[in-house]
Amino acid sequence: MKERFSAYINQLQDRITSTLEEIDGTSRFQIDDWNRPGGGGGQSRIIENGSVFEKGGVNVSNVFGEFPDSMKSYLKVEHGHFFACGISLVIHPKNPMVPTVHANFRYFELYDDDQTIVDQWFGGGIDLTPYYLFDEDVVHFHQQCKSVCDAHNPSFYQTYKKKCDDYFWNTHRNEARGVGGLFFDYCRTNNERTIEQWYDFVTDTGDAFLACYTPIVEKRKDLPFTAKQRQWQELRRGRYVEFNLIHDKGTLFGLKTNGRIESILMSLPPTVQWKYNATPTPNSEEERLVRILQHPKNWLKH
């Protein structure tokens, strides 16, 4: 399974970066290979200053070895060896009418002292962070998420949509980071599904990424915008930074396990602003966004 998923994320990385490069038309992803001292490594692909994508990363990693101490307490195990691989991406477009997107698909294996697998599971998800709300874009995104879920289990979409809203919650701001999507974790063999069936679900979700996101980019990337709308985007990007550095388990886990800092923090936006007590004008589009982030809604039921 680890070879299979590892090969999958490598080809998904290829597919996603080449499609995004095609859409951007100007910038190309810069490739950085890195090694992990404890075992394994990864490949970061970073795009910066594109015509469409201001900053983004599509990274894969394959790491293994003995548990670092921080991982022991995180996973609540005392010792052992692990293998983990995954693809993680964050794309920050230039135009504030185009949402930021994040996706992550990962696979873990834990071993006992005889190198026998004692646990294995998938996790991941995909979520959207708009700066201006085009309802039809959000509906499209969630509809794609639902289609891929429905092909596997009629309850998945509601379950993982809810988990996504719960996870990407900026508690100190009392609002969601974005308009959600899917979030799943600890997807392991159980009475209903084998690990192979989870593989199918996770890779189907990975395959759906481009269909979820690129139609929105194509539709909005050439819309005009004002300096004020750009400022709003930069202020909202500040909330993205706050979530990732204060709350995001993946980021904090990476920082604590001596992950590759530049690959982890590629998720941070290129230009960001903080203003004291910035509040949107009443009845503006900006205020409508904030209201919806404060009360995550069910996009497919209205």
Place this chain on the structure above:
Amino acid sequence: MKERFSAYINQLQDRITSTLEEIDGTSRFQIDDWNRPGGGGGQSRIIENGSVFEKGGVNVSNVFGEFPDSMKSYLKVEHGHFFACGISLVIHPKNPMVPTVHANFRYFELYDDDQTIVDQWFGGGIDLTPYYLFDEDVVHFHQQCKSVCDAHNPSFYQTYKKKCDDYFWNTHRNEARGVGGLFFDYCRTNNERTIEQWYDFVTDTGDAFLACYTPIVEKRKDLPFTAKQRQWQELRRGRYVEFNLIHDKGTLFGLKTNGRIESILMSLPPTVQWKYNATPTPNSEEERLVRILQHPKNWLKH
């Protein structure tokens, strides 16, 4: 003691804001009073878009009541009432030749069920974060810190300088946030000093703030700078954000105890950049700064 220190921080807030307004010449501090639902409140004073100061806050707070749950685990106590007051300031100048400064002076009281004081202590400090190194400025800053310490105890400067270097350490970047200053905590009655003597030390340090910082501002605020130097400042401000949101106990404590978010996050810089793998040119001034941040030095011994 609580009335005395509370009165002190109020007048220090007045003194600092009026002096900084005078230096700025354009912008004035905007005053925001706020109440804490559990008891107490504070006053935030924020300056934005000044000629000299791009963003800054000089805040006081006086809060009291029953421990919030998060405070119990932080202070390792099971229940009880507390009083806390303090002044906290962060100033982000516009010109990259002028350093960012932070200072904080605080006082805590803990009570048992009969409202008897069971513990009381001071904490605080002052530290400097330059974007370009003018060694004489850093020496001036540390010399002022040392003078105020030496008047109380010949060992204080070395002790609190070291604590400052240790505390403002961005572990995930393996570098200091800035060039340090003083950091002290849990300054309580012991064999050598009464709480009144600690009061004298802490208020002397507070009184020294303007002498530490304003000569540096006056000297550097009108220096010319390039767009590239400004970009460097914004990239380094990113590290300031990383420290405050990932490591700073004060910030995380505030966020977890339902502190006033806008007053806590006033410390975040106005405009910030993140670039993938941004590294300074070899032998540049930017590289010299980073080298010194990676190896905190003793500014008064060379």
